[in-house]
Amino acid sequence: xxxxxxxxxxxxxxxxxxxxxxxxxxxxxxxxxxxxxxxxxxxxxxxxxxxxxxxxxxxxxxxxxxxxxxxxxxxxxxxxxxxxxxxxxxxxxxxxxxxxxxxxxxxxxxxxxxxxxxxxxxxxxxxxxxxxxxxxxxxxxxxxxxxxxxxxxxxxxxxxxxxxxxxxxxxxxxxxxxxxxxxxxxxxxxxxxxxxxxxxxxxxxxxxxxxxxxxxxxxxxxxxxxxxxxxxxxxxxxxxxxxxxxxxxxxxxxxxxxxxxxxxxxxxxxxxxxxxxxxxxxxxxxxxxxxxxxxxxxxxxxxxxxxxxxxxxxxxx
Amino acid sequence: xxxxxxxxxxxxxxxxxxxxxxxxxxxxxxxxxxxxxxxxxxxxxxxxxxxxxxxxxxxxxxxxxxxxxxxxxxxxxxxxxxxxxxxxxxxxxxxxxxxxxxxxxxxxxxxxxxxxxxxxxxxxxxxxxxxxxxxxxxxxxxxxxxxxxxxxxxxxxxxxxxxxxxxxxxxxxxxxxxxxxxxxxxxxxxxxxxxxxxxxxxxxxxx
Numbered sequence: 001x002x003x004x005x006x007x008x009x010x011x012x013x014x015x016x017x018x019x020x021x022x023x024x025x026x027x028x029x030x031x032x033x034x035x036x037x038x039x040x041x042x043x044x045x046x047x048x049x050x051x052x053x054x055x056x057x058x059x060x061x062x063x064x065x066x067x068x069x070x071x072x073x074x075x076x077x078x079x080x081x082x083x084x085x086x087x088x089x090x091x092x093x094x095x096x097x098x099x100x101x102x103x104x105x106x107x108x109x110x111x112x113x114x115x116x117x118x119x120x121x122x123x124x125x126x127x128x129x130x131x132x133x134x135x136x137x138x139x140x141x142x143x144x145x146x147x148x149x150x151x152x153x154x155x156x157x158x159x160x161x162x163x164x165x166x167x168x169x170x171x172x173x174x175x176x177x178x179x180x181x182x183x184x185x186x187x188x189x190x191x192x193x194x195x196x197x198x199x200x201x202x203x204x205x206x207x208x209x210x211x212x213x214x215x216x217x218x219x220x221x222x223x224x225x226x227x228x229x230x231x232x233x234x235x236x237x238x239x240x241x242x243x244x245x246x247x248x249x250x251x252x253x254x255x256x257x258x259x260x261x262x263x264x265x266x267x268x269x270x271x272x273x274x275x276x277x278x279x280x281x282x283x284x285x286x287x288x289x290x291x292x293x294x295x296x297x298x299x300x301x302x303x304x305x306x307x308x309x310x311x312x313x314x315x316x317x
Numbered sequence: 318x319x320x321x322x323x324x325x326x327x328x329x330x331x332x333x334x335x336x337x338x339x340x341x342x343x344x345x346x347x348x349x350x351x352x353x354x355x356x357x358x359x360x361x362x363x364x365x366x367x368x369x370x371x372x373x374x375x376x377x378x379x380x381x382x383x384x385x386x387x388x389x390x391x392x393x394x395x396x397x398x399x400x401x402x403x404x405x406x407x408x409x410x411x412x413x414x415x416x417x418x419x420x421x422x423x424x425x426x427x428x429x430x431x432x433x434x435x436x437x438x439x440x441x442x443x444x445x446x447x448x449x450x451x452x453x454x455x456x457x458x459x460x461x462x463x464x465x466x467x468x469x470x471x472x473x474x475x476x477x478x479x480x481x482x483x484x485x486x487x488x489x490x491x492x493x494x495x496x497x498x499x500x501x502x503x504x505x506x507x508x509x510x511x512x513x514x515x516x517x518x519x520x521x522x523x524x
Contacts, residue, residue, distance in 0.1 A: 050523050054460030056431035100431030122362065126518040129460055131430045196426045272430070 046087075053084055053091045055128045059104040059136055059306065060121060061299075062255050066137035067106045069299035074104075077307050088123050089115070098311040103128060110226055110254045117258025132194060132272045136306050138298045139222065139253035139277035140229065142239060144287070147279055149294045150215050152305045153251040154201040155193040155222040155275040160257050161238060162225045163189040183241045190221070190245070191260045197274035200309045215278075215301050221245050222275050223252030224260070232284035253277055276309075278302040337386065338395045341371060344382040345399065348373040353396055354404045355388060355412045362517050367415065369393065371401075390419045397486050406500060409490075413483055413504035414511065420479040421508075428472050434512075436472040441505065449502040455509045458518075480505070 008016070018036065022029040061067045071081045074094050081104070084091040094102040107120040121133055141147040165184045198219050205217030223242075229235055229252070239249065259273045278298030281287040287294075319326075345351050352374070357367040367388040375381035386392065393416065403409040425433045438459060446452045483504070487497035510516055 046523055050518070051460045056434050098431065099429060099435070123521065126514050126521045127523045129513040129515075129518070131434060131512060196429065199426070200429075 049086055050127050050129075053086060053093065053103055053128050055093075055101040055103040055130045057097075057100045057102045057132045057134060057310070058121070058124045058128055058130045059094075059102060059134050060117060060124075060255065060259065061104065061106050061137050062109045062117070063137065063295070063299075064106075065295045066299040066302075067104075069296055070104055070136060070303040073300060073303035073307055079307070086127070088127075089120055091124075091128075097307060098313075100310050102310065103130075107255065107258070110258075117255040118261045119258075121259050122261070130272075132197065132274070133259050134197070134306055135253075135255055135259050135273070135275040135277070136299075136302045137253075137255075137277055138280035138295050138302070139251045139275075140235075140281050140283035141251045141279035142223075142235065142249055142282065144282045144284075147218065147251075147282075148216070149279055149281070149287075150297050150301045151279045152201075152205075152215055152217045152301050153222060153275075153277055153279060154198050154217060154219045155256065156198050156219050156247050157190050157192045158222050158224045158256040158260055158275060159185075159242065159245070159249070160189045160191065160225065160260070161185075161223050161242070161252075162227075162257070179237075185243055192271060193274045194271055197309075200312055201274070201276060201305065203312065204305060204309050215305075217305065218250040220247040220250035222256060222277075223249060224254065224256030224275075225252070226254065226257075228254065229283040230285055230288040232282075232286075235283040251277070251279060252283065276302050276306050278305075335389075335391050335395070337384070337392055341373075341384065341392075341395070344373040344384075347375075348381060349376050349378075350374040351396075351399070351401045352404055353393075353401050353408075353412070355408050355415070357388075357411060362520060371396070388415055390416070397490065400490055402490050406496070406503070409500045410503035410507055413487065413500060414507035416486070417479070417483060417504055417508045418511070420482065421476070424472065424475045424479070427475075432472060433476075436469045437476055439469070440473055440476055441509075446498075446502040446505060449506075451506040452502045452509075455506045455513075455515055458515045459509065459513050 018029055018032055021036075022032040025032060059070065061070055071092070074081045079094040079097060079102075082093045084093055084103075089105055092104040094104060096102075103124075105120060105124050107117045108115045110116055113119075117135070124130065125133065139153055141149075141151065141153065147153075163186060165186075167182050167184065169180055169182050201217055202219050205219065207213075208215060208217060223238070227234075229238075235252075242249065253275065256275045259275070260271070278301035280295045280298035281291045341351075350373075352372045354370045354372070355367060356370065358365045368385055369388045369392065371384045372380050373382040393412065397416075403412050421433070421437075428436070438456070441447065441452070442456060447456070480501070484497065484501055487500055488494065491497045491500070
């Protein structure tokens with residue numbers, strides 16, 4: 001401080017900055033003051049609203065049945081399901097589940113629409129600061145002779161089956177390839193899910209066996225793509241053209257690719273997502289015709305599995 | 318009479334060295350100075366893969382060798398033990414945020430996201446860097462965290478231990494403690510920004 005000169009007060013500094021901004025914009029200072037105040041209040045409101053949905057984990061459902069089953073499961077296990085409407089989407093706060101603050105959101109089926117999984121998961125992660133996204137709901141199984149409706153499939157990884165190049169087959173090589181075209185998948189088609197979480201679901205599967213629970217838990221590769229598959233022929237052809245994978249494919253669904261985009265948006269090395277879905281059908285005409293009766297049970301199995309795992313004690317205990 | 322050699326009892330040999338380290342060592346032996354630069358370019362909401370560039374300078378001050386690869390903990394750890402610094406303080410902060418992420422990963426796996434998040438934020442808010450400008454700013458942007466239920470001691474101890482390891486590494490690189498503290502605080506701030514998506518939220522207009 002120079003001797004004898006009083007430093008400017010915060011109000012005076014603010015006034016100086018507003019004046020400078022008004023000069024830069026060549027606008028009256030009242031306009032600038034008004035715009036700054038408005039923006040400041042908007043930011044404060046956004047921050048306050050975001051804090052209301054602060055969470056560690058976002059549960060994502062797609063269909064109304066999946067959402068209702070999650071709500072029922074939460075209530076049965078003593079958790080709240082308080083609706084918190086926000087600017088872009090509604091959140092449902094379950095509160096503290098185990099050691100995790102959990103909210104749920106519902107997105108449109110598939111990953112493509114503006115309110116589909118990709119867009120909504122990115123918004124939800126940024127708004128809630130959650131570090132994990134768990135996709136729950138229903139999926140198709142791929143082995144009707146081993147898997148049952150209501151069994152739970154968990155992603156060790158997801159395989160984006162639309163991420164492929166389809167080429168004509170040279171006539172001289174047709175005998176080596178099934179069909180007139182060949183499908184080539186890039187290595188990037190397979191995305192690893194969070195190891196933290198699929199390990200925990202493995203533990204749940206072991207617990208289910210010990211406790212004699214009817215549903216089984218299958219941890220493996222989950223196919224994800226834009227197609228709603230109701231054809232055994234298409235399903236089998238899709239499976240036949242996949243590269244061999246370990247662990248094997250355990251089922252397929254439509255929203256995983258969106259969650260993957262959201263997770264990869266920040267950290268490809270540490271994917272904070274996992275898919276946990278109940279088998280509602282086997283992607284064939286016969287089981288799809290009965291899906292209405294089966295979807296609720298499958299969605300419930302998935303919701304229950306997730307809420308149980310979230311309450312499992314950490315490994316150290 | 319014990320056998321001369323028995324695979325079950327013999328001491329295991331040292332783990333095979335990364336081939337890049339062998340090459341870097343030979344370059345380093347003929348260099349007057351080695352420098353590291355970490356590159357992580359933002360693309361929209363995401364980042365492109367993080368790369369590391371290593372430059373070997375000859376006695377005349379010109380670059381005699383250089384190498385580029387995706388950031389790798391093993392390679393970076395070798396550079397740390399060889400006292401190779403990053404090009405500037407900001408780059409060092411980014412480098413050590415990546416090292417912190419790798420160090421914390423097993424703790425996240427062991428305790429789960431929610432518990433780890435709450436203990437980490439609780440520790441940092443009460444820790445020696447709580448008033449560091451960059452870190453305080455990021456901590457202020459993270460939604461309020463209630464301490465999670467259960468015993469925090471194990472998790473706290475592991476987090477503290479990993480931060481201490483990083484602090485020791487920094488002191489190995491920079492004898493000046495004030496510089497090491499500044500880098501560590503900045504690295505933690507960067508780690509938190511990545512983990513809780515502070516910049517991403519800002520880009521999307523949520524703060």
